[in-house]
Amino acid sequence: MTTPFGWGWTNVLDPVVAGRAQFAVALTIHIIFAALSVGLGPFLVYFVVQEIRTGEQRYARLREFFTKVFALGFVMGTVTGIPLGFMFGTNFAAFSTIAGELIGGPLSFEAKMAFFLEAAFLGILLYGRERVPEWFYALSSGFVALGAWLSAFWILVANAWMQTPRGYELVERGGRTVAQLTDPMAAFFTPRLPWLFVHMQSAAIISVTLVIAGIAAYFVYHNRDSEVWNTALRAAVVVLLVMSVFQVFHGDLYARHVADTQPQKFAAMEAQYETSTGADLHVIAVPTSLDALDNPRAENLFTVNIPNLASFLASGGDPSAEITGLNEFNYDSPPVALVFWSFRIMVGLGFWFVGLGLWGGYRLLRGGIRTSDRYLVALMGSAPLGFTALITGWYVTEVGRQPWIIQGVLRTSEGATIGLSSAEATLSLLGVAAVYGTALVTFCYLVRQYVRSERERLLPPTAGDGDSGPDSGSDSEAGQQVVGSDD
Amino acid sequence: MTELVSTAAVQYPVESLPELWFAFVFAVLGAYLLLDGFDFGVGMLYARADGDERETMHAAFGPVWKANEVWLVLFGTVLFAAFPAVYANVLSRHYLLIFAILAALVLRGIGSKLREERDSDRWHRVCDRSFVAGSTLAPFFLGMLVANWRFGFESTINGTAIAVGLLLVTLSVVLGASFLTIKTRGDLRRTMRRYGRLGSVGYVAVSLATIGYIALAEPGGSPAPSTAETAAAVGGTIAFAALGIVANRRRRDYGWALSVAGLALVFVGYLAWTMRPFVDPAAALSIREAVVSPVALEVNSIVAVTFVPLIIGYFVLLYSVFSGPATAGDY
Known part of the structure; x- marks a missing residue:
């Protein structure tokens, strides 16, 4: 393929390498927004239902604050998600042709079942509080959350098939080998799906819980009596305790399943070269x-x-x-170090979350969670770590499958678009990196703004106090500075 | 292309299921060009509006554009699900154009969403520029893609593609003016009616120029539309434009909106009708050759038949919750 423009620069990067890097960058950033919707959805439903049931102002406040975050995340998720869908066609054309019946189906089901539901009812959740009856407003929040979960479900159906493919046969069509769907139930509900889905949804909930806990801890630290944020803090700590413990046990069983079904991935996770x-x-x-x-x-x-x-x-x-060691397999190993370290970061953080959960549970029982500076600071510092664990976990899943794009069927290099020029691939990689990077930075910046304006609402600035200065709160310990954990 | 073992003997539960899916793919494309088309039009007309009018336009556009944009995702994924080879071919063949479309959509989406986040003039200016630029470039690039797909050009930049790009830009302006006429009142509404009439005349002019250009400068294409088909499309376009202008003058705003939708229908209908039996003319792939196996198509059909009515239901609900004139500050 020739570039439509007459640029003289060539071979900046191998087009396949550039395409893989582009997909990795795009997914690393998109997964944050996707997981945000999945994890925040149930919290929104909880806040809306409590608001309507109890009529209490604190829930309305939490609903308003987190709906704003959710909406921003949803727009960023759409902006970063639409290109991702098209990147199957642009950069992995051979894979798209070969696996179209197994990947295209679930992706279109995702659009039909999830995206429209989420997008339509988000409009109502955002702008319709005064326009629809209360019960319908609560239902809308439920539909938005359901949309996020269905979306994750169908994406993971496609991904699980790539890990443990079945329900298909390879046939010749138009001179090309393609995977033809023979048993839809087997192909969509592969052995990997329940593991992947439960682990991912639980990771998304933990990630969002840590963000909510971090934000709530920040406000409680500055205003110990804030009813709104003590409510959020307590809810987050309870969810963290339950989910982090669950995730460790589930993760252990999941690893066993991986050892059975993808022994080369397990060997890479443990850097085991010899059997x-x-x-x-x-x-x-x-x-x-x-x-x-x-x-x-x-x-x-x-x-x-x-x-x-x-x-x-x-x-x-x-x-x-x-x-079984990596040397036993008659194909290239995945990049062992990346898988090994990603796995260790994920597991290490997972145990840290259990620690945070137990610590918080103890504080809740004994009372005094709102006055424990050390615990509140730990929560603030841990706010982004759930997403760190989620992303490194996803690296284990995806990088550990290499060199395969479909385990044992098609190599990633064979799935790439044939004839893409290096200039095109490099240019789009740079563009994608710039746009996705900007989206993430803008998102963090704006959430920080939300937190700031909420803080101003909680703590009217004292006379002569500028808008800068990390700690203008009147009722917090003098001189104690808080590390910025709100972004 | 002639020796196709597996496509010769296959049986579909409904004999014309592949053709129905071809029609469905283009119907979804049409829904997208119609719905996001008026969003693009709002974005372009926005450039000509002053401060208060801009707030009103945002209030009209805010609750619906995200759901409208999802039709593009649906289009991409149903093409992928039913004709994966076409999806892979078209997207990889026009690689940079695809990224240009996506970049334009990012500019539009980010610009409109971020505007409300900060209350400073400079911030609003930057966001507005991004919103207008994205709303103008997106239909232009989409038109280029559609033309290249339909006529099977290998090179991305050519006269026909540019002409069809301009055509979609003009169509979007008319759609946007029609939507805003329904959603606004007063001076802004009068202005929109006027832009709507000008835009309709412009759309007919650009259509004729495009058809003329293709006939004279880049004839052929593949497959070449017949004169009768082209004449029908031109006739339909002129008729809907004329009906629209009459309705517009008589302030029958919904009648006008229907006529504008007719213009979009003629555009997509002509595209799909004259492309048959091919679905990827550049690769000379026919519908029957590119379609997925009967099992996959059957599953796709069951899901589509179940969920597309629901999707239409969501849209009826969304638009009725947010019916009535938009007022500045609602957004």
């Missing part, structure tokens, strides 16, 4: 030199191992179970 029995698990792995970063099994790695635990976890109880 071994009684494999150890690195609980903590700290690189002591730069080499160890891209070779997690290097000797100069400070590790705390639990003997046989990797085998134990993979098999679900047998400490001497065999773990």
